[in-house]
Amino acid sequence: MEVDETIDFQPPTLKDAFSAIQTIQHFFTFNEDLKEDKAYKRYIWKKIGSADTLEIVATRSAGSEPSTPDDNVNVVVRVRPLCEKEKKGGHGMVLQFPGNGQIMCEGKAMGNNGGPNIKVFTYNVVFEPGATQDDILQYSGVKRLIEMAIEGFSCTAFCYGQTGSGKTHTLTGPPGLFHGKPNPKDERHGLIFRSFVYLFQRLQEHKDMHFILKASFLEIYNEKVIDLLNPGSARKPLAVRWSKKSRGFYVENLFTVDCEELDDLLAVLEEGMRNRVVGSHQMNDHSSRSHTMLTVHITSEQQAEGGVFISKQGKIHFVDLAGSEMTKKTMSEGTTLEEANNINKSLMVLGYCIASLSDNKKRSGHIPYRDSQLTKLLADSLAGNGVTLMIACVSPAYSNYAETLNTLRYASRAKRIRTKPIIIMDPREALILSLKRDVNALHIENEHLKAALNLQNETLALRALTDSSHDRTHIPEAPKVDLERLAELEASELAELVKLYMVENKALRHENSDLFSTREMILHDHEVVCRENERLLKKLEDVNSVCVRSPLISSQPAISSTPSLEGGSEIWTNPNQESNGGQKPKTETLDGRLSTNITNIPESIQKEMDKRRIGENILNMANNFHRQNTDRSSSGDSTKNDKLNGRIMEDKRATFVPDMLT
Ligand SMILES: Nc1ncnc2c1ncn2[C@@H]1O[C@H](COP(=O)(O)OP(=O)(O)OP(=O)(O)O)[C@@H](O)[C@H]1O
Ligand SMILES: [Mg+2]
Incomplete structure (x- = not known):
């Protein structure tokens, strides 16, 4: 069954009615099975979250396919497991996974027609709570993104979602991983670490090419851009400027580090992780209080016929957004409240940009990138010449129903955004x-x-x-x-x-x-x-x-x-x-x-x-x-x-x- 958008269960058309009925049937059969047979339940969870299923979905999805020049933003969803607090509080699961990239969200309130309030969304890939960190590397499409960055495209992978939904966990792993010297073989390593390893594997396969790698790491904290590799004792903010030449925003005087080996890149990650601002609130003991952007610039040089050297400049950004917060729920106050307000404001601007870009009528109008530092730096990834992967992170708990639904809706909108990827080369x-x-x-x-x-x-x-x-x-x-x-x-x-x-x-x-x-x-x-x-x-x-x-x-x-x-x-x-x-x-x-x-x-x-x-x-x-x-x-x-x-x-x-x- 194909469901492209949210289905409100007052079926809007007859055409949708049939698929809606099928979805409900599937949902109830699935639910009954889960209630009746715990062994079956374990099997189903294992099966759906297993690499086999993901492989099928990933093959079907655009995520593992090469992006076309006029491509949509590739959107995948990761659902984290219920955390200890949620389990103790008796929070049930609000999400179900019928397969085929679908995700079902059942609200407590009845729908307008008195029936169950179920929404169904479809994405390129859905990672269920059982998915491992390696599954994200293998099936999210990030490998293709890395390959395209090597080929000279500008690529972005960013995590979006409410606070505590698992964005930082997905990108860098659980808290504390970077305290002291991290073990490279640790299974908990996130997508950035794994991407770096994969990047170096791929670079070694291109024997005929010479590569120059540079990396930078910044955070946007309370609307100020701070260099995480060179924060200085005063954490002096850097200016974000518009470049006429490249027709994009850039951060002035941002420190970039030459990275000849994998260890150099990993050192950049470790250093940045140590310097970023992390705080604590009711919903997350290690909540990111800033948006971070780690960028790897890949310059490749290849000798063409006649002794001419062709060089291309690709890059890949990894963006870990701070999560949206309902300050009542997080019980933020003082500095944490100020941080939350800034985070929410910039995410609201991002949400508005995504909504405008996904709307055919509004797309050609004014998009308010300049309203936040975050949207300025993401402008090229969202609507420019980049290739973008959005990893929407959600919590499966009933208590987070509203936020989860919100994230899923934004993820659906982001799927409709189109970019025009191009290779950046020296004009001559x-x-x-x-x-x-x-x-x-x-x-x-x-x-x-x-x-x-x-x-x-x-x-x-x-x-x-x-x-x-x-x-x-x-x-x-x-x-x-x-x-x-x-x-x-x-x-x-x-x-x-x-x-x-x-x-x-x-x-x-x-x-x-x-x-x-x-x-x-x-x-x-x-x-x-x-x-x-x-x-x-x-x-x-x-x-x-x-x-x-x-x-x-x-x-x-x-x-x-x-x-x-x-x-x-x-x-x-x-x-x-x-x-x-x-x-x-x-x-x-x-x-x-x-x-x-x-x-x-x-x-x-x-x-x-x-x-x-x-x-x-x-x-x-x-x-x-x-x-x-x-x-x-x-x-x-x-x-x-x-x-x-x-x-x-x-x-x-x-x-x-x-x-x-x-
Ligand atoms: N897939 C997962 N498996 C196991 N634990 C997870 C998973 N995702 C998240 N967690 C745990 O949930 C907690 C919150 O995750 P995390 O800090 O990544 O959330 P976040 O989205 O970055 O939140 P914030 O926006 O506040 O920074 C962490 O303890 C993390 O280790
Ligand atoms: Mg975080």
């Missing part, structure tokens, strides 16, 4: 890469042309040969005559012989003229293809020359598969997914035009081009000359046209005989 390198692709396309075209030319010549030659041998059977052959015995022949025999020769002569003349026209046709075709080849060769040389002098050509900001709004750049699709939605790259075609103006070809290249053209012409002339010679010598006696040559000889002789007789 982007141009070189694009031209190289043009050159490759031209090479392929040229090969095709050559193949077509050979094929055509062979076909025509074959046809000419077949036709001639075919016609030959229709040409009446005159008997051979011994010239010395000619005088002994009777007048009537001679007259008959002359008649036969005249008929054969006529047929041969006809055949000759056919062969000549075929030859003309072949020569004409050959000339056309030669000219086309020459034209293509010239363009290839032109494009090559542009590659060589690309630094002089005006720059493009990035490459992409669809024209972007600014600067006429193109979106470059994921290299593993060559398809770009049916749009042709900016490339040269047979009837094509060069997309870049080419002027001032360097003298050396001009000479080389001239040399090649002259060489080509000489080769053509030589071929023509050779062919003409072959045609002329076809009157000789040792070619494959022996029979034909023989007939031409006889033709001459036949013409001679009547003259002699008259």
Whole structure:
């Protein structure tokens, strides 16, 4: 059953009614089973939360698939287990998991129609309470995000949800893990640690590339941006500014650390975790009082043909948001209350941005990114050129029904947000890469042309040969005559012989003229293809020359598969997914035009081009000359046209005989 959005159980349409009934049936059967058979219950929980089920869901979900250039935000939900406090308080589970990425939320109050108040949501993946930390790495789609960051995309994984729902646990593990030296083999390590390990595994597979890794770690505490790697004793806040060049917000003077090894990255994580602000309230003893953003910048350099280096700048942000709080429930006061107000305010702005971006009508209007530091820094991830994974964390307890429902609703909205991922490259390198692709396309075209030319010549030659041998059977052959015995022949025999020769002569003349026209046709075709080849060769040389002098050509900001709004750049699709939605790259075609103006070809290249053209012409002339010679010598006696040559000889002789007789 597919349920894309929340179903309020007053079925809005008949179409939904059937699926709603199915859902209810499924839910009640499932519930009955759970009540009746505890062993079955254990089995079901194990089964649903098991890697097998997750694998199926993950395969189906976009989470493990490569993101397309025009992709939705990928949303997964993680439900933490009931905590000790909730268990002691007798809080029941408010959530059920029918499978297929669905999650059911049953409220205590009755629905408007007097029936049970059940909402059903569908996401890319739902992680049930039994899911392990490793399951999150394997099935959330974060692996693909890391791969895309290596490929040059800007990626973000962020955790969203109420306080105490398990955001920090998901990203970094339980509290206290970073006190002292953490054990790398600890099963409790969160997504960031596991992602770093996976990142280094992948980097080692790219032997042909050179990588430079840098990392930064910041927090937004009470609307102030603090550098977690260099907080200073005064924890002086850093400014968030708008960059005209990159068309995005950035943090001024943020410390970035070079990370050559995995340990360097892990040290950044540990240092930041130690410096971030954590507080305590009624709902979480180790509540994050700030939003944190850990960023790994990945610059890759790869040597392309011709000794040119292509470099790409990808990055991946891990964002641990502070959780929304109902201050009555958390019983916050003093500093904690001020923190809670700031957290709630920034989350409200984030929620408003998500709501606007997911609404088709509002998307093109004003989005209030500037209203909080958090939304400024997440702007690019939510609506820009990034690839985004949202991990919505929820509590399964009845006591958190309202907050859980709220998070699930926001997660559903976030699913509708679309971004336009692009690879960030140096403009000149982007141009070189694009031209190289043009050159490759031209090479392929040229090969095709050559193949077509050979094929055509062979076909025509074959046809000419077949036709001639075919016609030959229709040409009446005159008997051979011994010239010395000619005088002994009777007048009537001679007259008959002359008649036969005249008929054969006529047929041969006809055949000759056919062969000549075929030859003309072949020569004409050959000339056309030669000219086309020459034209293509010239363009290839032109494009090559542009590659060589690309630094002089005006720059493009990035490459992409669809024209972007600014600067006429193109979106470059994921290299593993060559398809770009049916749009042709900016490339040269047979009837094509060069997309870049080419002027001032360097003298050396001009000479080389001239040399090649002259060489080509000489080769053509030589071929023509050779062919003409072959045609002329076809009157000789040792070619494959022996029979034909023989007939031409006889033709001459036949013409001679009547003259002699008259
Ligand atoms: N999947 C889980 N398995 C076991 N324990 C969990 C899980 N998720 C969360 N917890 C525990 O629940 C408590 C609260 O989790 P956590 O601090 O991660 O919540 P949070 O969403 O970050 O809250 P806040 O917004 O207040 O920072 C922690 O003790 C954590 O270890
Ligand atoms: Mg937290």
